[in-house]
Amino acid sequence: MALLEVHGLVKRFLGVTAVDGVDLTVERGELVSLIGPNGSGKTTLFNCVTGYLPADGGRVLFRGADVTRAAPHRIARLGLGRTFQHVSVFARLSALENLLVFLQQHQEEQLLARLLRTPRLRRLEAEAIERARTLLALVGLAGRASAPAGSLSYGQRKLLAFAAALMPDPELLLLDEPAAAVNPTMINQMKEHILALHRQGKTVLLVEHNMDVVMDISERVVVLDHGQKIAEGPPAAIRRDPGVVEAYFGR
């Protein structure tokens, strides 16, 4: 059983079919990239898989469970982490708290327990702070732990969002254009972080525009065009695929 199975997914917007019967499978431990020209339906597919948009057809199975029309927070709690294309943080929470938010919902959520701050919750909180500090250090934000996330630079917020998504140690991580709109140094940093995750055995599905990043790090590439899957395979084969070349560069 694959970790993520998407069968014949369809999503329409006012008669425009943004995702048109796409099949996609991600096995445990894989690093897969989803590419395609602008408007090919990559982010729409992402949003359907993570529950942010209701699919009009098809099925999404995550860890064997049907999550086709499940709410985003439920899918997240099953262990599917995601980042957003437009950098997204909790602006008024500190960098540290931005990370803590991402772990706490996977633990005790009893309102009364939280109100009373049970010893168990205090212990979990102490452990969470420890983990958050480690992750902040990993992305080079250890010195900004108590800064409001809204005061960080664009690149720093992007790294923060990435670290936050790692907080609950998700089974599958969906990254929506992690290298978009950041400088080349940070693109390399991101690449290293993603490869490091992959080496640790994490499963990553990447939506990315930056071809260098995709071709460098992916094991397998899935190409969408006009909402349909037009190619799938290892990066080297995708680079030579005439259909892909045509979709990207025209005839």
Next chain:
Amino acid sequence: MRGAGRLTVGALAVAAPWLVAAVVPDQQRYVVHVLVYTALFAALALSYDLVVGHVGALSLAHPAFFGVGAYTAAILATRLGWPFLADLLAAVLVAGAVAAVAGVPLFRLTEHAFAVGTLGFAVVAGIVATNWVEVTGGPLCITRIPKPVATLSAWYWLALAALGVVLVLYRGMTSFRLGRALHAVRDNEPLAAAAGIDPLRYRMLAFTVGGGLAGGVGALYAHYLSVMCPEEMTVALTVNLLVIVFLGGVGTPRGVLIGAVLFTALPEVLRMAPTWRLVIYGALLLVIVVRSPAGLEGLLARRAGAR
């Protein structure tokens, strides 16, 4: 405000009736009356800030829950002879339940539509209070609501105790993991969902608890005045609460408390005419929203930071 400062403020608050008796003996009754009002408004403003300041839902429905609580207590006490604590508890539960039920359709609306929807709810609640004469007495009001405590000082301590309870609950809800979840929903709803937070659950939580507490304050208010009329739950109350919360400092207990003291006690002491009060409040609200969105609390925090 660190431990020592907080203790001083607390001690002063508890000792206030004696201080008043010592300083202005001839005006004692009037000043303590203003203090009762201030404590009740502070509690009400904190309950409002749970919704406005911590999940970022600009609700204008708060007077409705205040009124539901006030009428529940008034009716139970006058018609069925319920004891004070029982009707107070009932007021909290009924107002909370009304908030929970109203929240289901209201939270289908977002942002401005939510504000308008809640305003509509508050207006309808006021109309019901005015016209459902068999139950609320309509414009004739419910009168002779029994007073559980006799002296003004005792009333003050009762109101202060209620404020203490609200403050403890407010702090519990807005800190640690519960507060963080509320703030996450306020700051960025889609991202909160990606963190596994059900945004609706936490919005409903703040709305329900805020509504319930407002109902409790309403019950105390009705018992204190011993009269409950529909005019007590109009949009004017919303304006008052908006001024207190936004001028004081939305989302900060100290700011809300300062706002409650300033905008309940001062207008009373200055004997401001109600007409002019609303005009001045409106102007102040405009200035603060434009010039200092963090309110007085923001100014204080900035000064503390500069030092």
